[in-house]
Amino acid sequence: DVKVTQSSRYLVKRTGEKVFLECVQDMDHENMFWYRQDPGLGLRLIYFSYDVKMKEKGDIPEGYSVSREKKERFSLILESASTNQTSMYLCATTDSSQIYGYTFGSGTRLTVV
């Protein structure tokens, strides 16, 4: 089974801090995605990457950046965390065929105080 591992289950950070959320997958998938999930808003795509060093903006990229230096790792960076970035963050992967759908990680619940 594909495993998508997010480094932290829960994080509490202060306003203005630089925050790194890490996602690692072990099945050689080309495509990786970062979503945030908020009550009443569903899942919203922040950024995605279809190859090493490649990145594309999703629907809500403002306030975020990403890094993909290795195929298995996709990092989401909050340059200066704000309280409105308090959310559940979900990483997902698919292979290039996209036949089998997304595999999601368990999520990181980030609280910015």
Added chain:
Amino acid sequence: DAKTTQPNSMESNEEEPVHLPCNHSTISGTDYIHWYRQLPSQGPEYVIHGLTSNVNNRMASLAIAEDRKSSTLILHRATLRDAAVYYCILGYNFNKFYFGSGTKLNVKP
């Protein structure tokens, strides 16, 4: 992006079949119909997907209307473990997926 309409919540008894509906009247010819579910405190999990024909797998069945404007996810025998939020999603490219609010399924013992 094509959107879907699902009931906010549904209830089922354990061991009984569950039919979860989804309307997608603006579906395009290339859109696949995907279903995911999200158990409490977990990320979403792939359930099934299809294009035109009905599909079956070990988790569920997907019935697609002939005009493709609606579909139904069928859980043949609901268990307590099936209590989750179920998302119906349209898409061809994964970067264009739209996860709405889904249907919260409650399974009663």
